[in-house]
Amino acid sequence: MFLSHNDDPTLEDGFDNNGLVREICGLIRNCTPPKGIGVNGYWGTGKTSMLLQVCRQLTGVHPYGDKPPGLSAAKDVDKTIMPIWFEAWRYQHEAQPVVALLNEIRLQMGMLAKLQDKAAKLSGVALLGVLSAFDEVAKAASGGVFKPELGKVQAIGNAWEKERYQQPLPGQSIRNLLQEAVATVLKSKKMNKLAIFIDDLDRCEPETALRLMEGIKVYLNLNNCVIIFGMDQRQVERALVKALGLKNEDGAAMNADHYAREYLEKICQDIIHLPLPDKEKKSQYLSALLAKLLSDAPHTIFAERIQSITDQYDCLPANPRKIKALANRLASMIRRLENLPSVRVDSAEIDREAAFCLVTAVVYCFHRRIFEQLQKNPAYISEVIAYADASDIDKDVDSPMQGIQPSVASARELPVNPSDSNVFRLHRLLQQLAQVTDIEIKPFLFS
Numbered sequence: 001m002f003l004s005h006n007d008d009p010t011l012e013d014g015f016d017n018n019g020l021v022r023e024i025c026g027l028i029r030n031c032t033p034p035k036g037i038g039v040n041g042y043w044g045t046g047k048t049s050m051l052l053q054v055c056r057q058l059t060g061v062h063p064y065g066d067k068p069p070g071l072s073a074a075k076d077v078d079k080t081i082m083p084i085w086f087e088a089w090r091y092q093h094e095a096q097p098v099v100a101l102l103n104e105i106r107l108q109m110g111m112l113a114k115l116q117d118k119a120a121k122l123s124g125v126a127l128l129g130v131l132s133a134f135d136e137v138a139k140a141a142s143g144g145v146f147k148p149e150l151g152k153v154q155a156i157g158n159a160w161e162k163e164r165y166q167q168p169l170p171g172q173s174i175r176n177l178l179q180e181a182v183a184t185v186l187k188s189k190k191m192n193k194l195a196i197f198i199d200d201l202d203r204c205e206p207e208t209a210l211r212l213m214e215g216i217k218v219y220l221n222l223n224n225c226v227i228i229f230g231m232d233q234r235q236v237e238r239a240l241v242k243a244l245g246l247k248n249e250d251g252a253a254m255n256a257d258h259y260a261r262e263y264l265e266k267i268c269q270d271i272i273h274l275p276l277p278d279k280e281k282k283s284q285y286l287s288a289l290l291a292k293l294l295s296d297a298p299h300t301i302f303a304e305r306i307q308s309i310t311d312q313y314d315c316l317p318a319n320p321r322k323i324k325a326l327a328n329r330l331a332s333m334i335r336r337l338e339n340l341p342s343v344r345v346d347s348a349e350i351d352r353e354a355a356f357c358l359v360t361a362v363v364y365c366f367h368r369r370i371f372e373q374l375q376k377n378p379a380y381i382s383e384v385i386a387y388a389d390a391s392d393i394d395k396d397v398d399s400p401m402q403g404i405q406p407s408v409a410s411a412r413e414l415p416v417n418p419s420d421s422n423v424f425r426l427h428r429l430l431q432q433l434a435q436v437t438d439i440e441i442k443p444f445l446f447s
């Protein structure tokens with residue numbers, strides 16, 4: 001029995017995204033590098049999961065280690081593509097994050113070359129040559145401060161380097177050298193492309209994100225590399241505005257945001273937006289999560305009623321991380337509510353209680369200040385309903401509704417961020433519940 005879902009990225013798609021996974025695989029497989037592809041989504045909407053699914057479906061490799069138990073092996077993998085996985089935020093504090101990336105490519109190529117093909121055609125010296133090429137580029141990228149560790153094989157490496165690099169390399173040759181090094185490893189494995197997955201670009205400090213992108217543009221614009229970025233485009237653009245010191249000037253033809261976008265598009269020529277799940281998909285996802293959490297509980301009927309409400313009312317954010325948090329809260333509430341007297345008796349009562357349960361769980365997870373107010377004073381529910389009814393009412397400074405974004409005003413749908421939990425999505429449901437007394441709502445307000 002498990003009581004709470006964790007927040008790990010997943011290979012099990014709960015949103016019917018397989019078509020998009022296949023599409024991105026096709027893009028990587030069929031494009032002519034150099035090529036940058038962005039996978040864009042708000043925080044917590046499944047970027048890492050999407051990159052993992054693409055990497056696995058395309059190459060059969062699961063970057064986080066062995067294939068998770070219960071998952072069938074990937075079919076029709078492309079054996080000509082070598083994946084590299086890089087988590088950008090881990091190298092937050094590197095002076096030159098592209099050096100960390102080069103080092104990671106070097107490591108993972110060496111590692112895969114050894115692991116996947118023990119009888120690799122790469123002789124020790126040729127492999128060292130490739131590694132030295134990486135070191136040379138890394139040294140150039142870091143302004144000469146990078147000191148590669150060649151360990152025991154230092155002597156052979158030195159000999160190889162002496163032979164190849166008598167003179168310091170000019171910029172263009174550095175890229176050619178790297179391209180050649182990558183091609184050597186790929187060829188030895190009968191491969192022809194490197195697919196470099198760079199996750200969490202948006203989690204980097206603006207300066208780091210900019211330096212990494214600059215480094216990629218200078219050193220990794222290679223004819224055998226496709227780079228796939230997982231990112232929240234808005235955050236990356238914001239970071240670029242900051243790091244590049246862009247300012248809007250009155251009357252300027254191009255504003256700062258637009259310039260940042262142009263800059264990003266130079267690195268990511270194709271930006272694919274993660275689809276936002278609709279009401280039905282969100283409802284099914286919540287229901288599947290709840291079913292796992294309540295598989296042993298007697299009151300699955302309660303979960304069923306909640307699903308029929310979320311099928312009808314669009315009250316969930318389009319964000320699997322947030323829906324998971326809500327499912328965890330709902331399951332813990334349902335377990336504790338088992339003793340409610342009416343649960344088994346009257347169907348209309350069950351529906352009403354399921355609605356209270358959902359409303360209070362949403363408020364608990366996403367509108368903490370309203371929940372605190374309700375805990376202190378359950379009669380405050382009438383204020384919440386009044387707000388839901390006419391969300392453009394004046395909110396005084398201390399109101400717990402302050403800062404929350406309504407999604408409906410005077411029966412009109414408002415444009416809101418679909419993934420944001422700060423958006424109030426309970427208008428319609430609360431309107432339908434109409435009168436709710438403090439006595440009715442109180443049993444649902446425990447911490």
Ligand SMILES: Nc1ncnc2c1ncn2[C@@H]1O[C@H](COP(=O)(O)OP(=O)(O)OP(=O)(O)O)[C@@H](O)[C@H]1O
Nearest residue numbers: 007008010013014043044045046047048049320321
């Ligand atoms: N297609 C999916 N089906 C089911 N659950 C998913 C799916 N995509 C993501 N999730 C779940 O949503 C949560 C967030 O996923 P993930 O870490 O992939 O998102 P992210 O966009 O990379 O987040 P962050 O912005 O923090 O990097 C995880 O708990 C994950 O299991």
Ligand SMILES: [Mg+2]
Nearest residue numbers: 047048199200
């Ligand atoms: Mg992520």
